[in-house]
Amino acid sequence: MLYVVPTPIGNLEDITYRAIRILSSVDLIWAEDTRTSKKLLDHYNIKTPIQSYHAHNEHIVVDSLVQKIQNGGDFALVSDAGTPAISDPGFLLIRAALAAGIKVECLPGATAFVPALVNSGLPAHAFHFDGFLPHKKGRQTRLKFLAELPHTFIIYESPFRLIKCLEELVNVCGNERQACVSRELSKLHEENKKGTLAELLQYFSTGGGVAKGEIVITVEGQEITKKKRDKMEI
Numbered sequence: 020m021l022y023v024v025p026t027p028i029g030n031l032e033d034i035t036y037r038a039i040r041i042l043s044s045v046d047l048i049w050a051e052d053t054r055t056s057k058k059l060l061d062h063y064n065i066k067t068p069i070q071s072y073h074a075h076n077e078h079i080v081v082d083s084l085v086q087k088i089q090n091g092g093d094f095a096l097v098s099d100a101g102t103p104a105i106s107d108p109g110f111l112l113i114r115a116a117l118a119a120g121i122k123v124e125c126l127p128g129a130t131a132f133v134p135a136l137v138n139s140g141l142p143a144h145a146f147h148f149d150g151f152l153p154h155k156k157g158r159q160t161r162l163k164f165l166a167e168l169p170h171t172f173i174i175y176e177s178p179f180r181l182i183k184c185l186e187e188l189v190n191v192c193g194n195e196r197q198a199c200v201s202r203e204l205s206k207l208h209e210e211n212k213k214g215t216l217a218e219l220l221q222y223f224s225t226g227g228g229v230a231k232g233e234i235v236i237t238v239e240g241q242e243i244t245k246k247k248r249d250k251m252e253i
Contacts, residue, residue, distance in 0.1 A: 021088055021116050022095040023109065025102040025128025028233070029205035031062050033129050039063050041126065046092035049084065051108055055099045072096065074108045085115045100233075101130045106150035106175055131204055132173045135235035138211040139171075139199035142240070146171040152184075159187075166191040169242035176234045178202070185220040188238065192216055197239040203232040 022041050027033040042048060043065050049072035050056035056069060072080065088094055096103050096112060102125070103109030116123050136143050147168050152161050165172045166188075176184045181200070188198070194217035201211045212222060216238070221227075 020122040023103050023125040024095050024097050026097050028100040028129045028131050045095045048095045051098045077108050077111050081111050081115050085119050135201035139237040141171045148173045151175045162191045170240040173237050182224050189216045199237045201235040
């Protein structure tokens with residue numbers, strides 16, 4: 020069978036006993052980056068063999084990996100951080116394995132957008148997760164779609180594109196929309212900076228905050244913003 024195993028998004032202690040047991044007992048681990056995953060395996064003295072499976076080769080190797088599972092044995096799939104297939108490689112292999120009648124089991128575990136959402140203090144009873152936005156084609160269309168959602172939305176962004184992304188969000192959502200920029204989640208220098216989009220843009224563009232590490236941006240929904248504005252006008 021194929022086990023989908025979440026790994027820590029930063030702090031190596033954020034892994035379950037079950038995940039350690041599975042990674043120790045399977046015949047082979049497929050990893051997004053073997054160098055990154057090896058650090059985790061060494062930390063927990065896991066000696067299981069490891070091979071590379073990443074976004075650049077998954078279309079090429081997926082059929083051979085399915086065949087390998089069918090030939091017998093148990094295998095684990097991990098990404099560099101968090102849960103495979105959530106804005107990470109893994110979807111193609113999981114889909115192909117299920118289509119081939121292979122049992123797939125996904126363990127619960129770390130993923131960056133959940134702590135970012137909870138830390139933001141924004142409504143979490145309903146939310147939209149969009150992962151990484153397109154860099155060019157379709158980006159503005161996607162941003163406009165997100166801006167009109169009635170509930171909280173969450174996106175991932177590179178630290179090198181954070182300021183540009185905040186500028187785009189201000190343009191489509193307005194200055195007053197509440198938001199939170201989370202970075203270095205679970206690590207020593209974790210930061211969850213809250214404020215309006217305009218305040219966040221000012222903070223990061225003037226050097227008030229360090230745009231470093233993986234970035235999660237959580238933004239208030241249009242419906243909440245409208246209700247607050249209507250209440251102020253009464």
